[in-house]
Amino acid sequence: MRSILILFVFTLSLSISSTEPVTNEFVILLITQPHIYILSQVHNASQFIPPHIPLLYTHSYASSISNWYAIYPLFSSILQQYYQLKWLFICEPQTRFNLSELLAFAKQTNDSYIGYGLYDSEPSIIHHYSFSFDTPYPDFSSGALLSRSVLSLFQERFTSSAIPIDFIIDIKYEFNQLINQLTNTTLADRRDLFCIKHKTNCLTWYDGQYDYSCQRNDVHLDNIYIGIKTFADFHQTRVALLRKTWLDNKLHYNLFTNELDKDTDDRFIAINENTERGHCHKTFTILNYFYKNKGNFKYLIIADDDTLLSIQRVLHVIECFMLSNDLPIVLGERYGYGAYYAYPTGGSGMIFNRQAVQQIVSNCRCPSPDTPDDMFLGLCLHEIDVPLTHIPELHQAQPKAYPKDWLAHQKPISFHKLEGINVEEIYQSYLHENISEPTSPYHIKNEF
Template sequence: MGTSKVCSLLSLLRVSFLLMFICGGALATQRLLVVINNQDNPHHLSYSKLTQSYIQGQADSVKRHLAVEVIISTATWPDLRSLWTFYPLLKELKDLYESDNIDWVLVIQEHTEVDLVLLQKLITSFNSSAPQFIGRALQDKTPTIIHHYENTSLKYPDSSSGMLLSWPLITSRPNREPIDFNIDPQHELARYLYDDGKGTALTDAAEFCGESSQSDTCATRYSLESTLCPASSMHKAVSEDDIFVMIKTGEVYHKTRVPLQMRLWTGRLKHKEINSEKLDPSIPTVKVDAPNTERGHCAKFYAILKRALQTENIRKKPWLVIVDDDTIMNVTRLAKLLSCYSVKDKIALGERYGYKAHDGYGYSYITGGGGTVLSMPSVKAIINGGYKCNKPDEPDDMMLGIWLRSLQIPALHSSLFHQAPPSAYAPRYIVSQKHQAISFHKYQPDDPDKVAKEWLGLTPLLTPDMEHDEL
């Protein structure tokens, strides 16, 4: 056979192979990067590895159409503690994977369950070459303080169910600075990407499911129960006897907030103190050496920490909880969550907020209204570290965040703590928490008895006998 005929035959073979390659679907294979956006703590890392292994175990079932890589954020970027705000995560993803031909990024939490077969089916209905933002949409019923009283038309993702972003969305994100305060990062991300209508809006997908959905079409789902730790060989049970609650109040509320709070839940606690600048034997309160301030309360918060460390019956407790006098909390539920953590570790836990946390110069903090949970090693580290309030009325929770950052103690977040009452949250989001929520804050506008009974499973001691207008 002549050389020209051989070359012609090889050309035909190449064409035939290429057609087989295309028709066989090989060119349709897309790359999916799954990011488990976890928290910096041994318990959270351990669960993240289980989730990573579970997803990787499904990869073969979709490999013809989807090449899957699964990473854990704290392992990939161990020095970055602000990835929970999402802005720095988008930047890091672009920098690390820009040349890797990624098509899709799925951002999930440690406890998000993923079905790759159903996710791959969902992906085929979207164009990965265009900006895409997909998830389980939440929407506020009324303007709310946690979203800066903004327009309620914005749809934002339930990040616990995961959110799917196309690579063009990550590379073409808006060229503007995020807001300074991080309160609800999933809402803030949606607002940032929407960019006042110039960007990309969230697409609601039924395949992204909420709390314990039983649908057989769920590509992702989430179970709040999985965030708790029942007693086992891996987890030592925490009981209410391991927890000391210190209530931060002032004389102005001795006859209003304090009696209501005692009736709702603190009156049943065995291990508690009501701390005020004024001694009041009728309650009774314990006097702390700090003035009452209209706002801020840093001096009082610090005095409470100091007293906890200096008082033997408090110091012996593994866990310290500091709450406001208008916080409502179920301590039994809290104990189930604390069973996930080692009392030997430095732990700071609650609802996490941030101030400029995304830019590397700010910090994360536990917002005080939902309750601040500290392991005793954390209390010791703060007091023995010589930290102080610059002014008595500085925001106590934000100062705590500064101290925690200096001590390299991560501010751990649980969605079961709430800085606001139930009505401040999107109905589709909050309804799933009726059996697990740990705390809510404020006695208005929601009826505190209803919050205690219906949302926190508490049984108030007495029938309501006071007006709530003074609270």
Template sequence: MVDTKLGDVVIVILSQPNSYHADRARRVQIDLMEQMKEFNKEEIPAVYMTHKKWPIIGTWTIFPLLEKWSSDFALKKWIFFCEEETRINLKKFETFIKKFDPTKDLFIGHALKDKEPTIIHHFTSPNKLTFPDFAAGVLLSFPLIRKMRLRWPDENFRADFAIDPKHELASYILLDDVKLTDAPELCLTDPGPKCITHVAQKFPDCGVPVSDDDLFVAVKTCEKFHKDRVPVVLETWAKETNNIEFYSETEDKSIPTIDLGVPNTERGHCGKTMAIMKRAISHPDISKKKWLLIADDDTIINLARLRLLLSCYDPSTTVAMGERYGYQVSKGYGYDYITGGGGMIFSMPTVQRLVDECQCSSNDSPDDMIIGMCLRRYSIPISHVPYIHQARPDDYSEGYLSRQIPVSFHKHWNCNPIQIYNMLKQYDKTSGSNMNTSSKDEL
């Protein structure tokens, strides 16, 4: 056992400024403060929320925090970072850290592994590395943090796009020949007797779902997919709503589709997306809705579950939510954006702001990135929703998916989209309306 105290640790909660997410992070902090009453003051860890302590771009990737941690906590031994749904048993955590030597280069977490090379991990071989689930918590020794800081940014490390921070962090640390130390005691599911951490809930339950009439659904398609992708949507999740329209460059009354006067493009689709937003704001019925979902014709989504999720957010404020990616944010600048395949969700005040002030440089500009740049300019934060997914289920590790109830996936390629939709629906039958893993947050 190593003579390490909780006072040698800094606990960092990867928080978000949106009121719902900030409240969830605050609950982690409050729970820890309650537990700290059982410890001497000089033995308790410092606890910070990133959106309060370091309100800078890209903290969710960890890299912009390396310099801050190195300078602010030079006398500490460990950084332990986690997410807003992480719950920590401090007594068990104190025993846990004594097992490790803080003078070594250590990277400790609950190990995840891909089943096969996947696009979201740059087709890295699954045998090359394991990576930690941030929701279970990650422990970094300060010698490793300082070593990472000294060579960051590394021109040899792919960092322009931030897609999956847990995999990208593990890839960067591997360049120092440091592999993840697997700690199954950092748990993902229900708290067992050996668990030091666990995830508080698999899915939010904020009360009554928003009504179908409060959510308008816009599906982007094109003529070549009218007989391929669109029938899958019509057969599955389109049946969950009475408020849906399909937008194409060609009018097809059999679907039906609406021609917005924007030609189809092979990539980007910014012109079509902005035309959808303009229609939403100007249409007398659509403009009365509280929320706008923009989806692709190969998005696979459970709309009933999305409406339950939306009950956690205030539609009278500027809300933009989905799966968050980033461009250049690992270097402390750039912007976040909502990757479109899993679904982009906006409150109507946000749609109005984008229609008024955001412009595409061309019809084939990348819509998700242009919107991300505009939101950054207007200081509207993107709320990352881990239940929305840009890729297929097979592109995510089983452990990661085990601790959540998903809202959406994306792509019809090399998979059965109807089978995936039925899987999404199956959670409704097995989980009921309350999808939490436990009935209370505290340990």
């Protein structure tokens, strides 16, 4: 499997590895990751693009550019390679477009930064509580066009400004903020032409909801163990809500808490410690417990006691991404810590195969009990070279933190935080799907 992946990545990287100068004026940049399942989607997308249009892949820069997944760090290399570039079109593997009409539009438009505009409805933690009701940022699923003038001005000012990048959380939002700040250019919201769904006159559109459809059907509930971090004060509140929603009795799980009380059952495991923040020791207790005591399980999910999950969708994400338990891999919502490393943000849920757990517990120890667990895991994964694959359907915040237009073309897998919402209603609206043992290749219907 590893040799197949290496060959696939090499093949898809040829378009940026050539030393020959390329003079094309219109270049397409696909947002990708170095995983064979995602690259199969890229292969499907590439069939819609003629050979004379340069096609680049963000993952191809992973070995040479830190924070490659944030997109803007790639601008310098792209501008140097494509010295006659006039337009860069950034999109996802499921983005479709009428290329001839898109090229004609680019030639005659007076705008220099164009796409489908998303808007915040309220301040959100994932946007550092900074927002504007009337300033759009791009939905890359519909594609975004940037002119060379914007790219060049951005690169010139970004290089000289030395803007510190502390955390990378929502790529499309932070990408847009930097362009606004450094070039004084605002996204032209042309949702009449850059569309979420295909309709008449669309130049671009998104090809339905992202569908994790694989030819495997061999992942079952009996393969998965779930460890949930909790605290005595939340046994009758948060844990009770989880049991009313996704925490079904047929699941194999334990609740790791600081102490037992008269109402706890045998699902609770006391570890006799608690920290107000960080929770590194508690997370590593779950990792070690899984490795030492749950040898008959192949996969581990670690979640907070205020995380809502769709277990049915987790099953099929595992089928698509965890192709071999001989190769370590972690699935999560990827955040970035500056230029240093990426990490799976804990609140949205983290998924490990057994080999990844073995590598982590064998090589990494928490600096202190209250070290931020997810960030330390990211550092650990970086140091031991275990891949982290980003699953955008995992969410660190509540649904209201995200634009409705963006959620509309997703099948969410998780949300985080229970305060101030009707938990059962949110679960039923966004996440509920009956748990069934797979009997045929999985296919998600477009229901939203």
